[in-house]
Amino acid sequence: MKFKLIKKDTKTSARRGSLTTPHGTIETPIFMPVGTHAAMKAMTPSQVKETGAQIILSNTYHLHLRPGEDLIAKAGGLHRFMGWDGPILTDSGGFQVFSLPNKKITDEGVFFRHEVSGEEVFLDPARATAIQEALGADIIMAFDECIPYPCDKKYAAASTRKTIRWAEACKKAHTRKDQALFGIVQGSVFEDLRAQCARELVQLDFPGYAVGGVSVGEGLELLKKVVEYTAPFLPENKPRYLMGVGLPEDILESVERGMDMFDCVIPTRYARSATLFTNRGKIRLTHRNYRRDFYPVDPNCTCYTCRNFTRAYLHHLFNANEILSATLASIHNVHFYLNMMAEIRAAIEEERFAEYKRNFLESYLKGK
Known part of the structure; x- marks a missing residue:
């Protein structure tokens, strides 16, 4: 994997880059749609690609439980198994494991119950790394402890030290040269813990770094501070x-503070509940106001859904509980995100990111 810094914004910390992987080049800043179970919900791989997606994310924890990394490896790896020929990133499963009830965290790893069979499962840094190597994604993540919010500093400090130790163990266990292993910076909302974790991970010389433990309830203002001092x-x-x-709005604030890559289930999750993103804010297409609305979801959008269908049609599909409603809404939402990222990259290149952010949010938040 190679990363090239193409342009730095002179008024903010926004960056424009290019990330080359064995399955293609990713232009950053970029948003990664999430296909947790090796599938984007309600979308085919070709539909995902048409939205402008350059890389997708799948989840180690869920794929380990079903169908299992051995089967995926036998099928030729995750790319072939799911029919996606572009770059893939796999999360280590740390967030999912630590969200489980009745787990037992030790210095060595985590014990938890298999959500299907009920049997006890143990996951540690070496095992999480081995699973990801078998899956064969282009970018894999170190196994970390995701710290809940809020938490006291004593717990956060002990957890952060554990994440650093586990990152070192992941690096020792990692053997595949065609995969890039990223370290994950933890530390909750404590500035000194974030600095300590970042410094020690940088000494381990990972090819890339993630900031984890955010979007766990801390809110936008604390999120901005965490990114700012990390x-x-x-x-x-x-x-x-x-x-x-x-x-x-979270992505724009974080790009301004120097972040390059983002992921979230929001575009497709919101789509399945009839909430669609537009340049003038979110709209809920099940509302009766859209029954006779023959405009596209977003008149300025060029996605497949907006080129061919109206708000009234999608309103009908959702009310009729048609599967197509989720597909067309997901296509639009994922396209909205990837188009926003393309506009962000262009704005950084042209030294107008601050202006772009201001104009985008003025329109988007006014319509919320």
């Missing part, structure tokens, strides 16, 4: 990934 400790010549952040 990003300066991360190498300028390596990609920076903000995990699980997915609202447009």
